[in-house]
Amino acid sequence: xxxxxxxxxxxxxxxxxxxxxxxxxxxxxxxxxxxxxxxxxxxxxxxxxxxxxxxxxxxxxxxxxxxxxxxxxxxxxxxxxxxxxxxxxxxxxxxxxxxxxxxxxxxxxxxxxxxxxxxxxxxxxxxxxxxxxxxxxxxxxxxxxxxxxxxxxxxxxxxxxxxxxxxxxxxxxxxxxxxxxxxxxxxxxxxxxxxxxxxxxxxxxxxxxxxxxxxxxxxxxxxxxxxxxxxxxxxxxxxxxxxxxxxxxxxxxxxxxxxxxxxxxxxxxxxxxxxxxxxxxxxxxxxxxxxxxxxxxxxxxxxxxxxxxxxxxxxxxxxxxxxxxxxxxxxxxxxxxxxxxxxxxxxxxxxxxxxxxxxxxxxxxxxxxxxxxxxxxxxxxxxxxxxxxxxxxxxxxxxxxxxxxxxxxxxxxxxxxxxxxxxxxxxxxxxxxxxxxxxxxxxxxxxxxxxxxxxxxxxxxxxxxxxxxxxxxxxxxxxxxxxxxxxxxxxxxxxxxxxxxxxxxxxxxxxxxxxxxxxxxxxxxxxxxxxxxxxxxxxxxxxxxxxxxxxxxxxxxxxxxxx
Amino acid sequence: xxxxxxxxxxxxxxxxxxxxxxxxxxxxxxxxxxxxxxxxxxxxxxxxxxxxxxxxxxxxxxxxxxxxxxxxxxxxxxxxxxxxxxxxxxxxxxxxxxxxxxxxxxxxxxxxxxxxxxxxxxxxxxxxxxxxxxxxxxxxxxxxxxxxxxxxxxxxxxxxxxxxxxxxxxxxxxxxxxxxxxxxxxxxxxxxxxxxxxxxxxxxxxxxxxxxxxxxxxxxxxxxxxxxxxxxxxxxxxxxxxxxxxxxxxxxxxxxxxxxxxxxxxxxxxxxxxxxxxxxxxxxxxxxxxxxxxxxxxxxxxxxxxxxxxxxxxxxxxxxxxxxxxxxxxxxxxxxxxxxxxxxxxxxxxxxx
Numbered sequence: 014x015x016x017x018x019x020x021x022x023x024x025x026x027x028x029x030x031x032x033x034x035x036x037x038x039x040x041x042x043x044x045x046x047x048x049x050x051x052x053x054x055x056x057x058x059x060x061x062x063x064x065x066x067x068x069x070x071x072x073x074x075x076x077x078x079x080x081x082x083x084x085x086x087x088x089x090x091x092x093x094x095x096x097x098x099x100x101x102x103x104x105x106x107x108x109x110x111x112x113x114x115x116x117x118x119x120x121x122x123x124x125x126x127x128x129x130x131x132x133x134x135x136x137x138x139x140x141x142x143x144x145x146x147x148x149x150x151x152x153x154x155x156x157x158x159x160x161x162x163x164x165x166x167x168x169x170x171x172x173x174x175x176x177x178x179x180x181x182x183x184x185x186x187x188x189x190x191x192x193x194x195x196x197x198x199x200x201x202x203x204x205x206x207x208x209x210x211x212x213x214x215x216x217x218x219x220x221x222x223x224x225x226x227x228x229x230x231x232x233x234x235x236x237x238x239x240x241x242x243x244x245x246x247x248x249x250x251x252x253x254x255x256x257x258x259x260x261x262x263x264x265x266x267x268x269x270x271x272x273x274x275x276x277x278x279x280x281x282x283x284x285x286x287x288x289x290x291x292x293x294x295x296x297x298x299x300x301x302x303x304x305x306x307x308x309x310x311x312x313x314x315x316x317x318x319x320x321x322x323x324x325x326x327x328x329x330x331x332x333x334x335x336x337x338x339x340x341x342x343x344x345x346x347x348x349x350x351x352x353x354x355x356x357x358x359x360x361x362x363x364x365x366x367x368x369x370x371x372x373x374x375x376x377x378x379x380x381x382x383x384x385x386x387x388x389x390x391x392x393x394x395x396x397x398x399x400x401x402x403x404x405x406x407x408x409x410x411x412x413x414x415x416x417x418x419x420x421x422x423x424x425x426x427x428x429x430x431x432x433x434x435x436x437x438x439x440x441x442x443x444x445x446x447x448x449x450x451x452x453x454x455x456x457x458x459x460x461x462x463x464x465x466x467x468x469x470x471x472x473x474x475x476x477x478x479x480x481x482x483x484x485x486x487x488x489x490x491x492x493x494x495x496x497x498x499x500x501x502x503x504x505x506x507x508x509x510x511x512x513x514x515x516x517x518x519x520x521x522x523x524x525x526x527x528x529x530x531x532x533x534x535x536x537x538x539x540x541x542x543x544x545x546x547x548x549x550x551x552x553x554x555x556x557x558x559x560x561x562x563x564x565x566x567x568x569x570x571x572x573x574x575x576x
Numbered sequence: 577x578x579x580x581x582x583x584x585x586x587x588x589x590x591x592x593x594x595x596x597x598x599x600x601x602x603x604x605x606x607x608x609x610x611x612x613x614x615x616x617x618x619x620x621x622x623x624x625x626x627x628x629x630x631x632x633x634x635x636x637x638x639x640x641x642x643x644x645x646x647x648x649x650x651x652x653x654x655x656x657x658x659x660x661x662x663x664x665x666x667x668x669x670x671x672x673x674x675x676x677x678x679x680x681x682x683x684x685x686x687x688x689x690x691x692x693x694x695x696x697x698x699x700x701x702x703x704x705x706x707x708x709x710x711x712x713x714x715x716x717x718x719x720x721x722x723x724x725x726x727x728x729x730x731x732x733x734x735x736x737x738x739x740x741x742x743x744x745x746x747x748x749x750x751x752x753x754x755x756x757x758x759x760x761x762x763x764x765x766x767x768x769x770x771x772x773x774x775x776x777x778x779x780x781x782x783x784x785x786x787x788x789x790x791x792x793x794x795x796x797x798x799x800x801x802x803x804x805x806x807x808x809x810x811x812x813x814x815x816x817x818x819x820x821x822x823x824x825x826x827x828x829x830x831x832x833x834x835x836x837x838x839x840x841x842x843x844x845x846x847x848x849x850x851x852x853x854x855x856x857x858x859x860x861x862x863x864x865x866x867x868x869x870x871x872x873x874x875x876x877x878x879x880x881x882x883x884x885x886x887x888x889x890x891x892x893x894x895x896x897x898x899x900x901x902x903x904x905x906x907x908x909x910x911x912x913x914x915x916x917x918x919x920x921x922x923x924x925x926x927x928x929x
Contacts, residue, residue, distance in 0.1 A: 282806070308786035311806035315777070346800030347793075350773070370800055372739065571815045 110389050110456050117229035117454045119262070133258075196260050198277045202249070202284055205271035209247040209289070212269070217289040219249040219297040219318070221306065225261050226250050226272055229455050231484055233325050233358070234300045236382055240547040242268045247289065251275045253303075279305050282312035290316075296558065298323050299352065301337075302345040310351055317572040319558050319565055322352040323377070324362050327480030334410045334477065346370050354563040356554065358482040359502060365480065373563050377554060378504050379484045380547035385459065386491040386539070392460035397428030397446065399528045402465035402494075404432035404458050405485045411478045413471045413499060414441040419517050420471075420524075421447045427524075432461060462492045466528040472500030474515060486511060491542035493535040495527035504545065510538045577925055579609045580645040580667070582638055584653050586613035586630075590838060591651060591674070592622050593724055593810065597910055598917070599629050601722075605918035610645070612638045614655065639663045646925050649696070654683040657690045668925055672696045673706050674721075676752060676833040681709055688712040693924040696917075698836035701856025705835075719920050721836050722913035726814045727845040728905055731821075740773045741887050742803075742825035746813065746839040749780040749789060756792055757830035757876055763796040764880035769887055772825070774798055777805040777816060817846035821897060826851055826886050828879065829858065837861070841908055844868065844900035849893040851882045861907070867900040 137143075155162070209217075218241050222234035238248045248270045252261060261272040278285050286309070289295060295318045299306060302322070313320055332340035349355055349371040356377040357363040363374045394400070401420075406412070421429050421444045434452035443449075453461065462468060468489035472478035478500030486504060489496045496503075496511040499520055503511035512523040558565045581598065583591055595611050602609045610629045613619075623630045631641065639659035642648045649670040650656055660666060669692040675681060684695075688711045695714055697703045698721045706716050743765065745758040755776065762774040780786055786806070793799035808816065820827055820843070827843035829852040837858050843850050844867065852858035854870030862868040869882040886893045907913070 286807075304790070307790045307804075308806060311786075311804035314803070315805040315808040315812075317812075343794050343797075343799045344790075347802060350800055351803045567819055570819060571812055 106389075113228065113456050114454050116264075117227075120225075120227045120229055196274055196277065198273055198281065199284060201263060201271055201273055202288055205247070205249070205266065206288060208266060209269055212245065212247070214245060214247070215292055216246045216294040216296070217249075217292045218246055218295075219251060219285060219288075219313075221251045221275060221297070221299045221301070221303075223253050223301050225252040225254070225259075226265065226270065229452075231382060231385075231455060233323075233379055233484065234298070236380060236484070236547045237298065237551065238270055239268075239382070240551050242270050243548075244551075245269065247271075249273065249285065249288065251278050251285075253301075275303070275305070279309050282309040285309065286312040286316040286318065294559075295319065296321060299348060300325060302328055302341075302348045303339055304341045304344040305339070306348065307344065310348065314351065314353075314568075317568070319354070319568055320352045321554075321558070322348045322355045324355065324357040324366055324374075325379075325482075326358075327362060327365060327477055329365075330475075330477040330480065331410075336410065342369070353565045353568045354558060356557075359480070360505075361502070362480045375557055375562070376505070377550055378545065379482045379487060380545050380550040381484075381487040381491050381542050382547060385455065385488050386493070386542075388459045388463055389456050390460055391463070392457065394430060394448075394461065394464040395428060396464060398426035399424070399467065399524060400428045400430070400465045401467050401469055401524060402430040402432070402462055403469050403471065403485075404453070404462070404488075405470075405483065407431065407433040407436035409436045409439060411472045411475070411481070411500065412436060413473045414438040414443075416471045416473075416499060416517060416520060417447060418443050420520055423517070423521060430461065430465065432458065458488070459492055462489070462494060465494060467524050468492070468494040468496050469520075469524070470496065470498040470501055471520070472498070474500045487542050487545050490538040493539055495530050495534070495538070497523040497527055507541055507545075510534070510541055577607050577647070577922065578645045579607055579647045579649060579921055580612055580638075580642055581609060581649050581651060582612045582653050582656050583651045584614050584655065585617050586615065586619040586622075586632065587617045588619045588622060588810070590810070592619050594722060595651075596622050596626070597722055597724065598914065599623070599626055601910060601914040602918055602921075604911075605915065605922075607918055607921060612641065614638075614653070635659050642667050647921055649921075652680060657683070661690065668693050668927075670694055670696060670921070670924055673702065674698055674835050676702075676831075676835045678705070678833070681705065684709040685711050687714065693927055694920070696920065699857035699860055701860065702835040704856070717920060719917050720907050720913040721838060721841070722910040722917075723841060723845050723904070723908045724810075725910060726811065727817075727842045728909055729814075731818075731847050731901070740771055740823065741769075742773050742775050742820045742823040743883055743887075744775040744777065744816065744820045744825065744827050744843075745830065746777045746808075746816075746827065746843070747829070747831065749776070749778045749785050752831065752833045753778075754830040754832045755789070757832075757879075758828060759792050759796045759798050759802075760876045761828065761830060761879040761883070762798040762801070764877045765883055766798060766801060768880065768884050772801065772887065773803060773823075774801050775803045775805065775816075775820075777808040777813070779807045813842065814846055817843050817848050821846060821848045824887065824890065824893065826883050826893070828883060829853065830876070830879065831858075832873075834858070840868075841904050844897075844904040845908070847897040847901045849886045849896045850900060851879060851886065853879075861904060862900075863903075866896070867903045868896055 220234050220238055222232070224230065224232055224234070226235050226238060228235060228239070238250050241248050246269070250270055250272045252272055252274060254260070254274050254276065260274065263272060265272065297313045297318045297320045299310065299320065299322050310320060328337050328340050328345065329342060331337035346369050349366055349369050355366055355371050355374045357366055357374050358377065358379055360376055363376050366374045417429060417431070418438070418441050421427065425444070425446055427446060429447040430450055431447065432450045432453050450461065470483050470486060472481070479502070481501050482504060483501055486496055486498065486507070490507065490510055497514060497520065498511055499514050503513060512527055514520040514523045561569055579602070581595055583595065586592060599609050599611060610631065612631050612633065614633070614635060616632045635656045636659040638656050640663065642660065643663060643665065645667045647670055648660065648667045649672055651672040652675045660669065669690060671687065671692045673681065673684070673695055684706060692714050695706055695710065695716045696719045697706055697716060698719065700718055703716045703718055710716065743762065745755065747753040749755045755778070758776065765772060780789065789804065790799070793802050805816070817827065827840065827848045827850045829837065829840050829850070831837070831853065834857055837852065840850050840852050840858060841861065850862060850868035852862050852868065852870060853873040854864065855873050859870055862870055864870040869886060871879040871882045886896065
């Protein structure tokens with residue numbers, strides 16, 4: 014059999030393929046066109062979007078520019094305000110300094126007033142005053158302020174004046190302005206309790222202090238009271254006064270401190286013992302062993318107060334040199350025994366307390382008040398080859414005037430500045446390179462000390478000084494100064510910053526050496542002083558009492574049932 | 577049965593505390609009791625939640641009010657007797673006589689006009705004192721004083737021994753309680769045992785008291801070892817006694833006159849070794865060498881000697897303290913003492929007038 018027309022069939026197949034290919038091409042073209050169209054559409058959308066975003070970017074850029082402008086303006090305003098605040102802070106700080114200064118001036122005025130009142134009281138006890146008073150009383154009765162007798166009296170008096178001249182009035186009339194009223198103990202305590210009642214807190218402290226609360230004098234009881242106040246702990250500050258005419262303004266109630274005279278408090282021990290009874294931790298700090306504390310110590314002990322005898326001086330020695338006339342060794346033995354805890358400002362006093370029968374006495378040194386080292390207003394002094402300075406109490410009982418005078422004579426090129434109060438160089442001639450600056454406000458001390466190369470504590474090498482832990486040592490160190498001492502000891506841990514001398518040669522050598530100490534030691538001195546703040550001291554005190562050290566545990570056990 | 581107790585002063589004192597215990601405790605014996613005071617001196621808080629049973633008023637008002645009761649018991653409060661004579665019908669009268677101050681007992685010499693059913697006293701010693709004064713054949717009966725609840729609770733774990741033994745004296749600082757005798761004893765004791773600490777818990781009776789105590793402590797050279805707790809609240813006394821016991825110390829009484837000797841009894845209840853005068857009422861409940869020590873009341877150095885023996889002999893001291901506690905609780909625990917009182921009141925009420 015022959016094959017059927019193969020060439021035609023192949024041609025048909027090729028045409029079919031060709032046609033299919035054409036269709037595929039057409040289809041592809043169509044598809045491409047559709048895709049192209051869609052792409053063009055998307056491109057259009059994307060272009061729109063890009064245009065929109067571009068617009069948004071433009072808007073944002075505009076906004077950013079606006080914000081930048083505003084920021085610049087705010088920055089300028091901020092800088093302005095910052096400057097303004099700085100100015101205000103400076104003014105505030107000045108105002109505080111002024112307040113402190115005024116307070117110190119007020120304290121001085123109060124002292125003067127008390128002195129006048131004291132003198133007036135002694136005048137009032139004289140026979141001549143009493144006779145004059147009796148005369149005036151009689152005259153007031155015989156010649157009343159109104160009436161015919163008075164008119165007749167005036168006529169006679171005028172006639173007498175014409176003959177013998179006008180007398181100078183030297184005696185106050187008996188109906189002159191009365192002396193200021195005595196402090197109202199009950200009222201003050203009640204108002205104080207009411208004031209602190211809602212302030213919360215669990216602690217309250219009573220301080221029996223040897224002086225009034227005077228920041229300018231910076232005594233330990235004052236510093237403790239102020240530190241407690243900074244912590245929001247209410248303080249009853251019982252202050253010593255020699256005369257009933259002396260009294261303190263109630264000017265620290267807003268700081269949580271009420272000030273009451275000791276002589277009134279000890280007359281009514283229940284008043285104080287019952288105060289702030291809702292506070293579980295009540296501490297009473299006795300800062301001196303006054304026998305008049307016998308009853309109030311016993312009352313506070315019975316009412317759950319933790320009683321602390323804070324030994325800050327060698328009172329027996331003060332008594333021996335004619336001060337602390339109230340001192341009684343038997344009573345000091347009693348308070349050492351009857352208090353729940355005894356703290357002493359240094360090891361020397363701690364040993365003395367042990368001699369008087371105390372056991373496990375803890376040393377709690379003096380401290381540093383915040384800000385004392387800040388110079389408020391520079392105050393320049395003439396400098397010497399070495400400039401030496403001292404500030405503080407100048408009592409002859411312990412201040413070694415002779416040493417200062419001898420040292421100044423030995424080194425005429427040096428300058429010595431003494432800032433202080435409470436004594437004078439009686440019988441000691443001071444050379445011209447010793448300058449007495451008198452009592453200065455505490456806020457001024459740093460400015461004065463900034464002129465010194467070396468600060469000194471020139472105390473006599475006797476028992477009285479050995480028992481002291483001068484607060485000024487910490488203050489000098491906080492001001493960055495090297496310190497040279499005689500009579501007293503460096504505070505524990507501060508031996509490398511405080512040189513101790515025993516005589517004139519040693520003193521001069523120590524000062525020369527201290528003056529050459531490198532500047533790098535300034536920071537170390539300041540750091541040491543900062544670690545001795547009153548805040549730290551109080552932390553140590555509370556840590557000891559709260560852990561029941563010494564006999565506080567017994568007191569806590571005694572109160573456990575009642576709580 | 578309804579009983580009205582009458583006492584002059586509503587303070588936070590010992591008598592008021594006992595009255596509160598009576599008001600609460602006598603109900604268990606079917607006796608409903610109330611208290612009447614003449615003067616409120618700040619003791620209201622002791623009768624918290626029992627205000628209904630406490631009244632304040634004059635003696636005349638009290639006498640009128642007493643008509644609502646079966647028995648009226650006066651506690652050292654003779655002021656109520658004159659108005660009570662005018663009341664009719666009158667409740668049975670019982671006179672409780674606790675005062676150790678002899679000048680306060682003079683009214684007993686004319687008690688016959690009030691015809692009390694009995695005079696109740698806390699000790700045989702007090703009974704003798706009353707008998708010497710009373711002008712009627714009225715029976716004088718001894719009814720034990722109840723200790724307060726805080727003193728009888730378990731002793732608990734011993735506190736760590738303290739550094740120094742505490743020799744304590746508790747009471748009013750008056751001549752009868754003889755606080756000077758304690759200082760004299762303390763002086764003699766410090767010569768023998770210099771390590772001891774002396775403690776006085778008590779309040780003076782007048783403004784001069786503190787100065788007198790200070791002067792006497794200086795004169796006897798005991799000031800340096802004396803701790804004075806002036807006006808220790810009564811709720812802190814058990815804790816003080818626990819401290820004394822923990823210190824290895826002793827409680828001393830130098831009293832020259834007590835109707836019962838509550839402070840010694842309280843010390844015994846807290847397991848303390850006690851030293852007391854060897855005379856009434858102390859010798860009624862302190863057995864020498866067994867539940868404490870008694871000293872010759874005319875010889876204060878003997879007191880120091882007895883204290884020293886107890887301080888130095890720990891075994892004796894601890895044993896005395898524990899036996900003292902058992903002995904005192906056996907008669908003066910509140911439920912036991914109140915049971916005695918309830919029985920006595922019922923008996924007197926049932927007697928014909």
